[in-house]
Amino acid sequence: MSDPTHDPLPPPASAVPLDRLLAGPVRVVNIGLEQFATDLAGNGAAVVHVEWTPPAAGDAKLAALLAKLGG
Amino acid sequence: MSAVAKNEVRRGFYLDSVRLMQVAAVLKSDVPGVEEAALMIGTPANLAILAAAGLIAGGTDAGPNDLVIAVRARDEDAAVAALAAARAHLERRAARPAGSKHRPRSLDGALAELAGANLALISVPGAFAAAEARRALSRGLNVMVFSDNVSLADEVALKDEAAARGLLMMGPDCGTALVAGTPIGFANSIPLGPIGIVAASGTGLQEVSSLLARAGSGVSHGIGVGGRDLAREVGARMTFAAMAALERDPATAHIVLVSKPPDPGVARRVLDRAAGAAKPITVCFLGAETRASYGDRRVVATLSEAAESALGRPVAAVLPELRAANGRARICGAFVGGSLCAEAQTVLRDGGLAIGSNAPIPGAAATRSHAAGNVLIDFGADEYTVGRPHPMIDPAVRDGAVAALLGQTDVAVVLADIVLGFGAHPDPAGALSRIVAAGPSKRPLVIASVCGTEGDPQGYARQVATLTEAGIAVAPSNAAAARAALIALGKTG
Amino acid sequence: MQLIEEANREAVRRIAAAEPVLVDVRPAGEVIPALGDRVLLHAGPPIEWARMCGPMRGAIAGALVFEGWATDLEAAERLAASGGVAFAPNHHHGAVGPMTGITTRSMPVLVVENRAFGNRAFCTINEGLGKVMRFGGNDAEVLARLRWLRDELAPVLAAGLRAKGGLALNGVIARGLAMGDEMHQRNVACTSLTVRELAPALAQAAAAIDKLAAALAFIGANDQFFLNIAMAMGKAIMDPVCDIRGSSVVTAMARNGTDFGIRVSATGERWFVAPVEMPKGMYFPGFSEADANPDMGDSTIVETVGLGGFAMAAAPAVAGFVGAGSAADALDWTRAMYDITLVRSAAWTMPALDFAGVPTAIDIRKVVSTGIVPVINTGIAHKRPGIGQVGAGVVRAPLDCFKQALVAFAATVGVE
Numbered sequence: 001m002s003d004p005t006h007d008p009l010p011p012p013a014s015a016v017p018l019d020r021l022l023a024g025p026v027r028v029v030n031i032g033l034e035q036f037a038t039d040l041a042g043n044g045a046a047v048v049h050v051e052w053t054p055p056a057a058g059d060a061k062l063a064a065l066l067a068k069l070g071g
Numbered sequence: 072m073s074a075v076a077k078n079e080v081r082r083g084f085y086l087d088s089v090r091l092m093q094v095a096a097v098l099k100s101d102v103p104g105v106e107e108a109a110l111m112i113g114t115p116a117n118l119a120i121l122a123a124a125g126l127i128a129g130g131t132d133a134g135p136n137d138l139v140i141a142v143r144a145r146d147e148d149a150a151v152a153a154l155a156a157a158r159a160h161l162e163r164r165a166a167r168p169a170g171s172k173h174r175p176r177s178l179d180g181a182l183a184e185l186a187g188a189n190l191a192l193i194s195v196p197g198a199f200a201a202a203e204a205r206r207a208l209s210r211g212l213n214v215m216v217f218s219d220n221v222s223l224a225d226e227v228a229l230k231d232e233a234a235a236r237g238l239l240m241m242g243p244d245c246g247t248a249l250v251a252g253t254p255i256g257f258a259n260s261i262p263l264g265p266i267g268i269v270a271a272s273g274t275g276l277q278e279v280s281s282l283l284a285r286a287g288s289g290v291s292h293g294i295g296v297g298g299r300d301l302a303r304e305v306g307a308r309m310t311f312a313a314m315a316a317l318e319r320d321p322a323t324a325h326i327v328l329v330s331k332p333p334d335p336g337v338a339r340r341v342l343d344r345a346a347g348a349a350k351p352i353t354v355c356f357l358g359a360e361t362r363a364s365y366g367d368r369r370v371v372a373t374l375s376e377a378a379e380s381a382l383g384r385p386v387a388a389v390l391p392e393l394r395a396a397n398g399r400a401r402i403c404g405a406f407v408g409g410s411l412c413a414e415a416q417t418v419l420r421d422g423g424l425a426i427g428s429n430a431p432i433p434g435a436a437a438t439r440s441h442a443a444g445n446v447l448i449d450f451g452a453d454e455y456t457v458g459r460p461h462p463m464i465d466p467a468v469r470d471g472a473v474a475a476l477l478g479q480t481d482v483a484v485v486l487a488d489i490v491l492g493f494g495a496h497p498d499p500a501g502a503l504s505r506i507v508a509a510g511p512s513k514r515p516l517v518i519a520s521v522c523g524t525e526g527d528p529q530g531y532a533r534q535v536a537t538l539t540e541a542g543i544a545v546a547p548s549n550a551a552a553a554r555a556a557l558i559a560l561g562k563t564g
Numbered sequence: 565m566q567l568i569e570e571a572n573r574e575a576v577r578r579i580a581a582a583e584p585v586l587v588d589v590r591p592a593g594e595v596i597p598a599l600g601d602r603v604l605l606h607a608g609p610p611i612e613w614a615r616m617c618g619p620m621r622g623a624i625a626g627a628l629v630f631e632g633w634a635t636d637l638e639a640a641e642r643l644a645a646s647g648g649v650a651f652a653p654n655h656h657h658g659a660v661g662p663m664t665g666i667t668t669r670s671m672p673v674l675v676v677e678n679r680a681f682g683n684r685a686f687c688t689i690n691e692g693l694g695k696v697m698r699f700g701g702n703d704a705e706v707l708a709r710l711r712w713l714r715d716e717l718a719p720v721l722a723a724g725l726r727a728k729g730g731l732a733l734n735g736v737i738a739r740g741l742a743m744g745d746e747m748h749q750r751n752v753a754c755t756s757l758t759v760r761e762l763a764p765a766l767a768q769a770a771a772a773i774d775k776l777a778a779a780l781a782f783i784g785a786n787d788q789f790f791l792n793i794a795m796a797m798g799k800a801i802m803d804p805v806c807d808i809r810g811s812s813v814v815t816a817m818a819r820n821g822t823d824f825g826i827r828v829s830a831t832g833e834r835w836f837v838a839p840v841e842m843p844k845g846m847y848f849p850g851f852s853e854a855d856a857n858p859d860m861g862d863s864t865i866v867e868t869v870g871l872g873g874f875a876m877a878a879a880p881a882v883a884g885f886v887g888a889g890s891a892a893d894a895l896d897w898t899r900a901m902y903d904i905t906l907v908r909s910a911a912w913t914m915p916a917l918d919f920a921g922v923p924t925a926i927d928i929r930k931v932v933s934t935g936i937v938p939v940i941n942t943g944i945a946h947k948r949p950g951i952g953q954v955g956a957g958v959v960r961a962p963l964d965c966f967k968q969a970l971v972a973f974a975a976t977v978g979v980e
């Protein structure tokens with residue numbers, strides 16, 4: 001086929017980061033709902049839960065700056 | 072007042088000064104009547120401090136290799152008690168179990184904790200989700216964004232960034248994934264197997280993977296791409312990347328692609344891509360009217376057909392035999408799963424019924440009322456989830472709608488879905504059963520299906536038994552439930 | 565922003581490339597050109613006499629007498645209050661100083677050279693515990709010790725260091741971390757390692773055996789001797805990181821007993837200040853929080869390079885100052901700093917964290933975003949001049965410094 005997204009000669013599996021994910025096991029950083037981390041841990045996955053809070057404790061002006069500055 | 076100063080010398084004793092100060096602090100706070108306390112190694116400088124504090128009024132012969140325990144208390148008894156307490160504290164070994172209370176507060180803090188992290192699961196409020204996802208991609212992590220309310224522009228940018236880095240960007244609005252045997256988000260307990268799924272639909276992925284599991288097969292990976300991946304603006308960016316990954320993946324023998332109704336132009340490009348796939352592939356665009364087969368490249372209309380196509384044999388073939396009472400002609404549905412609602416609409420529409428829904432598939436009318444006609448409502452749609460939990464977590468809103476339908480004399484069949492898995496309600500069948508048990512004796516048929524597996528926290532068999540005991544007919548799949556409803560009305564499924 | 569990420573990568577590269585070496589001990593006036601007649605350098609961001617805290621004033625009075633610019637302490641205070649002397653922060657002249665941080669021209673300073681970049685940084689010699697000038701002490705005993713440091717110890721150390729060709733510090737720090745030091749409240753291992761490293765050269769270079777013995781006895785009796793070396797090292801490491809366009813890395817944190825100030829790479833020499841906080845800690849017998857002076861000193865330069873409070877995991881004993889005081893708590897204090905730093909040091913690792921590197925390169929974006937502020941291990945001075953140290957504990961950098969810095973930093977990269 002001529003579809004450019006199809007590579008008839010795929011590179012070795014290790015060349016693409018997402019292939020390494022699929023090779024498993026998943027090791028997860030969970031940011032948000034803690035239940036997800038609890039379930040992942042219950043299923044034997046390595047997981048670290050982030051106690052997330054809104055940037056700059058919700059200060060709109062600083063949060064807007066942070067959004068532009070990135071990092 | 073006649074305060075009593077007492078001291079005690081331990082020869083040849085060294086303990087870190089910080090530990091000694093801690094013990095002294097405990098004596099002052101915990102032993103009644105203690106005015107001042109100090110534990111110090113007997114260097115000249117320390118002895119001068121003790122003397123200045125009035126703690127060694129009678130002098131001491133302690134030297135730099137000795138420990139001085141010195142207290143001043145309101146009376147003799149208190150001073151003696153303090154010295155005893157000091158000795159007890161010095162003897163105490165670390166009693167506190169290891170184990171940290173530390174919780175990282177940022178992605179980078181978490182990465183310091185977890186070597187080899189390869190996936191960030193993000194479920195923060197939508198306004199912040201894109202920034203977290205961008206950060207995760209820049210750290211080389213694959214990303215799954217559960218959050219919704221991420222702009223289309225951000226979604227496109229994140230998926231382009233992921234593609235440039237060779238990473239997966241699942242979502243936004245991706246609730247379900249299975250990666251290398253691990254269920255992530257609202258997913259079911261699914262054995263590893265040869266079938267890889269790419270899904271722009273959470274309950275679509277859950278239904279296909281659960282049907283495969285209950286049929287004795289399994290799933291290599293279930294990659295969620297987010298509900299809008301096949302929208303025109305996003306152009307199936309992650310669907311293409313996920314298909315390519317499953318083509319390369321040695322554990323995947325057959326690929327299933329599931330989506331709610333896609334943009335027609337995007338659907339054409341995806342089908343073109345599927346036609347050239349390196350592995351057998353089954354495409355299910357829910358609500359699309361296409362069915363086609365080119366060898367082992369197939370296009371099917373329902374989730375259960377997708378599972379059958381991938382498996383190469385029928386699943387969920389046995390239907391409950393039911394007949395609706397005279398005078399009852401309507402089929403109404405109340406769903407927690409959006410894709411399950413779309414699948415049921417597909418079955419009824421293709422069975423020749425005029426249907427309506429709040430999330431209508433092509434050919435269905437838009438309505439939010441169960442008052443007239445054949446209407447299937449998706450209670451997981453945005454208008455029902457503002458300010459409340461999704462009905463998969465708390466089915467009260469959906470169950471309330473079922474209760475109302477039970478009293479309607481022209482409704483022949485009420486269709487409902489029970490979605491199991493991690494993150495879902497602990498006993499959704501029990502909740503629905505109580506509603507039905509409390510309903511009128513003359514009521515519509517209630518036909519349900521259970522999306523889940525025996526390995527799920529709720530247990531498939533237990534949930535089916537609960538429904539059956541309440542007089543609810545249980546079909547072996549969501550599509551089968553809709554077909555059973557057609558049969559109950561005398562239509563051919 | 566790409567600019568920021570690249571600039572911060574460069575900042576981290578420079579920190580990692582640093583090769584600090586303790587090379588010499590010189591009179592401050594010889595190596596710091598600004599230290600002329602009646603000039604005093606002090607800790608922290610700029611401050612005028614009227615706003616200075618008690619210990620800072622006490623140390624200044626003592627230093628004026630020590631230099632012979634005033635005949636007694638009262639005359640010294642009058643001179644200082646009348647504007648008859650000039651003040652400047654150590655940080656403005658390549659120097660740092662502990663607590664009050666007073667540096668004048670005849671005081672000997674440790675010289676640390678960053679051989680990767682050729683810059684030098686300076687810090688006075690640690691006077692020991694008890695009544696000392698860095699805590700505001702200024703009586704005859706304090707001044708006599710300063711004279712001894714100048715006339716006896718400094719020449720011995722200088723001769724030994726030159727004979728040895730300098731003491732490379734990266735390795736000393738690495739070993740010290742493995743031995744329970746965090747280089748702020750606890751320097752017993754690094755002090756011992758320094759003596760071990762320097763002893764042969766000191767012996768060879770010493771003019772007389774009794775002077776050598778006195779020098780070794782002084783160093784050996786002072787567990788905190790290495791702190792001032794670590795401080796000069798921190799300054800020598802961070803100075804080359806200043807003025808990188810787009811870098812949001814903190815290059816200095818310092819307190820003058822009244823204000824806490826920070827500097828950020830991209831904003832150069834500008835200070836962002838907020839009222840300094842009170843340390844929380846434990847007190848020597850006879851003293852309490854009521855006696856404590858607010859936080860003070862340039863010693864926070866060690867936290868700026870990832871030591872001190874940031875390296876608490878290496879020094880479980882120090883965790884006693886921060887509350888419940890278990891070893892697990894010590895680990896958690898360090899782990900929290902990974903949320904606000906860019907990298908883990910490759911060279912400086914902590915056995916208790918499976919040899920993870922210390923959290924290095926504070927990013928003001930991360931501080932403002934998480935609200936987590938740097939944790940600083942510190943000594944506590946009595947608030948009245950002349951009394952000295954009354955305890956030790958932990959203090960937090962004020963978040964407001966970082967918020968101000970973020971706004972100014974954003975402007976340097978065109979973000980409003």
